[in-house]
Structure formats: C-alpha cells, structure tokens
Amino acid sequence: MRYLRLLVLFWKASFLVELEYRANFVVRILVGVFWVGVTILSTTVFFTHTNNIGGWDFNEVLVITGLFTLMGGIIQALLQPNVSKIIEMVRLGTLDFVLTKPVNSLFLASLRYSQPFSAVDVLSGSAIVVVALSRMGYIPDGLAVLEFVVMFAMSVLIVYSIWMVMATLSFWFVKVGNLSELFNTVWDTARFPVSTFNGVLRIVLTVVIPIAFITTFPAQAVLGRMDEATLGGAMAMGAILFGFSVWFWRYAVRSYSSASS
Amino acid sequence: MTSQIEVDHLSKYYQVHEKEPGLMGSLRSFVKRKYRDVKAVDDISFHIDAGERVGFLGPNGAGKTTTLKVLSGLLYPTRGHATVLGFTPQKRETAYLKQFTLVMGQKQQLLWDLPAIETFLVNQAIYEIPKAQFEATLNELDNLLDLESVMKKQVRKLSLGERMKCELAAALLHRPKVLFLDEPTIGLDVTMQARIREFIGEYNRRYGATVLLTSHYMADVTALCERIIVIDRGHLFYDGNFRALIERVAPYKILRLQFEQPISRLELATFGEVAACDGLTAVLHVPRVQATESATRLLSQMKVDDVTFEEPPVEDIIREVFAGRVEMRD
Structure with a gap:
C-alpha cells in the first residue's frame, strides 16, 4: 500500500517534469506515429510475398506487431529512464542517496522515474491489437483474456528483469551502453512470431534469451491458443528471472558497499 | 551511558587497480589488472555523545568521507566495527535509516527539473512523515533558511547557495537525530557559508541532534565545533576539545x-x-x-x-x- 502510494507520487513527479518540456510531447507523438507506420508497412511488405510467416497469417502477425509496440512503449516509459538513471547514479556516486533511504533500494532505483509521454506507444500498440482482432472478427473469450493477462504480466516481469540485470552490471563496468544496444538488436526479433525462426535459433530465443515470452506467447494467449505447458513455463521463467534480478541487485549493492569509494 | 556513535578500531581498505601510463600500459591493464590495497581508514576509534558537534578535519584522501560512509551504512568495514544509535550501520535497518541523514556538498538528491518542494513531498512519503509534522518541520526550516522564495523554483534555476539550502531541508525533513555532513559549504560564498553554518548550529541546539561534519573551510569548524577529530592518511592524529588544542599548540x-x-x-x-x-x-x-x-x-x-x-x-x-x-x- 505504502509502495503503491510512492509509485503514484513518483509518476506524478515524472509527469510534471514531462509537462515542463512541451516540445518533447509533440516529438514523442510524431515519432510514435512514424514507427507504428513503419512497423505496419514492413509487415504488409512481407505479406505481399507470402500469406503466412511461421504459420501466422497477416492479422495474427499484426497482433504480435501491436504487442511489440505496446511493450516497446512500456520499456521507453518505465524501464529505460530508470536504467539510464541507475547508470548515471553509479557513475556520479549519487546512488548513496538511494541506499540511505528507508525503502527497498531496488524499488526506489528501478521505478523512480518515468516518461509518461512514451505511453503513446502503449496506446497505439493496444489499438493495433484491437484492430487486428476485429479484422479477424474474433472476440477472445473470458479464459483467453485471463490467460493473456497472466502471460502479459509475465512478459513485463521478464523484460523488467532483463533490464535490471543490465543496469546492475553498471556497478562493475560503469559504462554499459553497449549492452542496451545488444538488447535492442535481439529485441527486434520480437516483431515476429518465434516460429519464424528455425530450430536452434528458436530454442535460443525461447530459453536463453526469452524473447518468445515477450510477444509470441501473449499473442497466442489472446488468440486462444495457449497450452498449460507454455503457461506454466512462462510463470516459471518470470519467477526465475525476477528472482535472479533481485538477487543480483542485492549482490551488487553489497559489493558496491564493500569496494567502491 | 554509552555513546551515540561508537567507532572501534575501524579499518577500511580499498582495492584499486593500477594502470601504467601509455597505450601499452592501458592494454596490459585491460587484460590483467594489478590491484593494490589502499588503507583509506586504518584502525580508528572514537566515541561521540548525543548532541555533540564534531568537526572532522584532514586533507583530501585522509579518510573523512570513507568514515562517514561507513557510519551511513554505505560501506562495510574491513576490520573493526561501528555502531550508531545502537545500530550496525551496514545492516541498513529501516529504523536506523529513518534516524540519520547524509548531506554531501558535492552531490545532490534534488530532482533537477522540478521545484525542490516536489523532492520534499517524495521524501515525506519515503520517510513516512505524518502530514502535520511535515508541515511543522517545513515551516521551521523555512524560518531558519528562508525557503519560501526558493522552494517553488525549478532546482536547475537556483543558485548554488539556494540549492544547498534546499538540499539541507530535503535531508532534514524527517528530523534526524544524527547528521553526517560532508563538505556542506563547498563552493559557497562567504556569506552563504556563514548562513549554512548558523543554520546547522541552530538545528543542533533546537533538536539536540548530533553533528559530524567535514569541511575544508577552517571557519566552518571553528564556528561550529567544540570538538575536532583530525585524521590523515587513515590515521587518527588528534581527538579532543578544539579550544584546548589551540591553547596547547599555540x-x-x-x-x-x-x-x-x-x-x-x-x-x-x-x-x-x-x-x-x-x-x-x-x-x-x-x-x-x-x-x-x-x-x-x-x-x-x-x-x-x-x-x-x-x-x-x-x-x-x-x-x-x-x-x-x-x-x-x-
């Protein structure tokens, strides 16, 4: 309850910051619209040559495109600003202020800032999903919606954990900008259903780098194609990665405390 | 009665990596790093009672900041131990974190793009300060520091002195019993230094708070502290009454x-x-x-x-x- 109140306060403060920069708002919307256009266009181009990608037809891939945009918005709005801030705080030593506050340090460091305007991508992504579903004339039933909510929550948890692990690495390497480049490269594969990729790569994208959990599986859920194994796998993956990121953060804070000056 | 701050045979060593000059040196240290122990704090002991104002003196790299960081729970001692208010700082227990504050003159916690009052509100929530107490404290801090005109301006538009006032206010809203002040007047002009100094003295008198302060400016220490602890290269050189020291040496x-x-x-x-x-x-x-x-x-x-x-x-x-x-x- 207390943490929820803090979260509201943090986001309110971030929103106030964003309001200070009006031009930024316009730019964000333009960039958002531009990327939605590009993404839909490239998907359309693919489908001029074929009528399915990895067993997914145009509308189904569009659901993935929507989820991809949606998740991108969440990353931009919630994760990226905090990760940059953590890296900056480690470099400047202002992390000391986070660590001397009487709240959970990971909570404070990872959710302190946000860029609410980036939520335009969340809106446009959701719109794409809705449009794709209505083009199919498909209305997900209660179970599909429930499964989707669970899968999507896991997807957010997984992405959060990956970003936090990357941010935590900055305790040792200070400059970790290259890592987020690496993430972005791999991230792009989430535009397509994981079945697009063949054998080994598909396994890598599911188990090693859990990209499949981010867009493909939630899309399967909303389309009513979820099996228990995948559902259980996603929950396990979310729990494991989140657990690891929390442990890794604590470990980093402890070693920061015993080593840095 | 035991002291509020107890430091017993505290040592803190860092491992720093050494780099030879030039490209070859850089390449060599990229592959294999040579580490060396730096004794930032070496077997220091002192006790501070509630309500004392103690000046921590020493040149750069003497170990002042390191000691403050150990006391704030940011660093683990290599040897020896410290207790503050009966707590072991590095455990970072909530009950402890709520009772002290750390101000670093060279670092800021204020939100850069917003007025300072927004940071105050965030800190109110973080420290769970009841609304009435928050308003009363803010009011008193306003009387002492004259915050009214500055706390509603964006932090990035404030002068260094104004910002320091707000930093202090943000750090004191929860009425800490122990204040660790690391170079609180650094970079300020003489008038503002005097102002901040007066404020710290007044806060100490009003709330009986313990103050441990480091500063490069002798005037800070002469004006504020009846006791000084002098350290250099991690060793304690003097601990005692400031007046008595002057009488004896000069x-x-x-x-x-x-x-x-x-x-x-x-x-x-x-x-x-x-x-x-x-x-x-x-x-x-x-x-x-x-x-x-x-x-x-x-x-x-x-x-x-x-x-x-x-x-x-x-x-x-x-x-x-x-x-x-x-x-x-x-």
Whole structure:
C-alpha cells in the first residue's frame, strides 16, 4: 500500500517534469506515429510475398506487431529512464542517496522515474491489437483474456528483469551502453512470431534469451491458443528471472558497499 | 551511558587497480589488472555523545568521507566495527535509516527539473512523515533558511547557495537525530557559508541532534565545533576539545607592532618571543595569560604607532598536529 502510494507520487513527479518540456510531447507523438507506420508497412511488405510467416497469417502477425509496440512503449516509459538513471547514479556516486533511504533500494532505483509521454506507444500498440482482432472478427473469450493477462504480466516481469540485470552490471563496468544496444538488436526479433525462426535459433530465443515470452506467447494467449505447458513455463521463467534480478541487485549493492569509494 | 556513535578500531581498505601510463600500459591493464590495497581508514576509534558537534578535519584522501560512509551504512568495514544509535550501520535497518541523514556538498538528491518542494513531498512519503509534522518541520526550516522564495523554483534555476539550502531541508525533513555532513559549504560564498553554518548550529541546539561534519573551510569548524577529530592518511592524529588544542599548540597570541622609531630585537625580547623584527615593525608571540599586561607595558615604555592582537591561524595549528608534534588526546 505504502509502495503503491510512492509509485503514484513518483509518476506524478515524472509527469510534471514531462509537462515542463512541451516540445518533447509533440516529438514523442510524431515519432510514435512514424514507427507504428513503419512497423505496419514492413509487415504488409512481407505479406505481399507470402500469406503466412511461421504459420501466422497477416492479422495474427499484426497482433504480435501491436504487442511489440505496446511493450516497446512500456520499456521507453518505465524501464529505460530508470536504467539510464541507475547508470548515471553509479557513475556520479549519487546512488548513496538511494541506499540511505528507508525503502527497498531496488524499488526506489528501478521505478523512480518515468516518461509518461512514451505511453503513446502503449496506446497505439493496444489499438493495433484491437484492430487486428476485429479484422479477424474474433472476440477472445473470458479464459483467453485471463490467460493473456497472466502471460502479459509475465512478459513485463521478464523484460523488467532483463533490464535490471543490465543496469546492475553498471556497478562493475560503469559504462554499459553497449549492452542496451545488444538488447535492442535481439529485441527486434520480437516483431515476429518465434516460429519464424528455425530450430536452434528458436530454442535460443525461447530459453536463453526469452524473447518468445515477450510477444509470441501473449499473442497466442489472446488468440486462444495457449497450452498449460507454455503457461506454466512462462510463470516459471518470470519467477526465475525476477528472482535472479533481485538477487543480483542485492549482490551488487553489497559489493558496491564493500569496494567502491 | 554509552555513546551515540561508537567507532572501534575501524579499518577500511580499498582495492584499486593500477594502470601504467601509455597505450601499452592501458592494454596490459585491460587484460590483467594489478590491484593494490589502499588503507583509506586504518584502525580508528572514537566515541561521540548525543548532541555533540564534531568537526572532522584532514586533507583530501585522509579518510573523512570513507568514515562517514561507513557510519551511513554505505560501506562495510574491513576490520573493526561501528555502531550508531545502537545500530550496525551496514545492516541498513529501516529504523536506523529513518534516524540519520547524509548531506554531501558535492552531490545532490534534488530532482533537477522540478521545484525542490516536489523532492520534499517524495521524501515525506519515503520517510513516512505524518502530514502535520511535515508541515511543522517545513515551516521551521523555512524560518531558519528562508525557503519560501526558493522552494517553488525549478532546482536547475537556483543558485548554488539556494540549492544547498534546499538540499539541507530535503535531508532534514524527517528530523534526524544524527547528521553526517560532508563538505556542506563547498563552493559557497562567504556569506552563504556563514548562513549554512548558523543554520546547522541552530538545528543542533533546537533538536539536540548530533553533528559530524567535514569541511575544508577552517571557519566552518571553528564556528561550529567544540570538538575536532583530525585524521590523515587513515590515521587518527588528534581527538579532543578544539579550544584546548589551540591553547596547547599555540599558547600565545600574536602581537603586531608598528614603531615610530627603529627598535632592536633585544629590546623586545623582554615582552615575549620575537617572531619577526625589521626595525620599524615587529611580530611578537605573547603568552595568552600575559597578553594584555605585556601590551600595556609595551605601550607605556616605547613609542608605538600601532598595535594589533591576533589569534594564531588555525591552519598552522592543524599543521602542527599533522607533523605529529601534538599528543593524540587532550
């Protein structure tokens, strides 16, 4: 309850910051619209040559495109600003202020800032999903919606954990900008259903780098194609990665405390 | 009764990696790093009672900040241990974190793009300060620091001095019992330094808070602290009453004289120790207890144009301490 109140306060403060920069708002919307256009266009181009990608037809891939945009918005709005801030705080030593506050340090460091305007991508992504579903004339039933909510929550948890692990690495390497480049490269594969990729790569994208959990599986859920194994796998993956990121953060804070000056 | 801050045989070593100069050196250290232990704090012990104001003196790299960080729970001691308010700092228990504050003159916690009041509100929630208490504290801080005009302006538009006022306010909203202040007046002009100093003194008196302060500016320490702890290269050189230290190291006052006609060293020697004499001007070191008497005698026996009394410069006294010519405790 207390943490929820803090979260509201943090986001309110971030929103106030964003309001200070009006031009930024316009730019964000333009960039958002531009990327939605590009993404839909490239998907359309693919489908001029074929009528399915990895067993997914145009509308189904569009659901993935929507989820991809949606998740991108969440990353931009919630994760990226905090990760940059953590890296900056480690470099400047202002992390000391986070660590001397009487709240959970990971909570404070990872959710302190946000860029609410980036939520335009969340809106446009959701719109794409809705449009794709209505083009199919498909209305997900209660179970599909429930499964989707669970899968999507896991997807957010997984992405959060990956970003936090990357941010935590900055305790040792200070400059970790290259890592987020690496993430972005791999991230792009989430535009397509994981079945697009063949054998080994598909396994890598599911188990090693859990990209499949981010867009493909939630899309399967909303389309009513979820099996228990995948559902259980996603929950396990979310729990494991989140657990690891929390442990890794604590470990980093402890070693920061015993080593840095 | 036990002390509020207890530091027992505290040591803190860092491993730093050494790099040889040049490209080859950089490449070599990229592949294999050589580490060296730096003893930032080496076997230091001291106790501080509730409500004391203690100045922490020492040159750069003496170990002052490291000690403050250990006490704030940011660093784990390599050896020895510290307790503050009965807590072990590095455990970072919530109950402890709510009772002290750390202010670093060179680092800021205020949200850059927003007015300081937004940071205050966030801290109110973080420290779970009840609304009534928050408003009362803010009101008092406003009286002492004159915040009204500055806390509603964007932080990035504030001057350094205004920002420091807000930093202090943000750090004191939860009415901490223990204040760790690391160079709180750094970079400020003389007036603002005096202002901040007065404020810290007033806060200490009003709330009985313990203050441990480091500063490069002697004036901060002379004005605020009745006790000083002097450290250098991780070692403790002196811990005790500041006045007593001055009395002991410099048990004299400085008498500057200007004469109407040339005078010799010999004639002056009966009044005190002659530190300098070039005929028309002279500098005498006169024992404190006899200072007035010597001066009176001087004025009646010689044709003196001008005379001034001065305290020995604190910097010189501290230098004596570092040179190891002073007993560790008074």
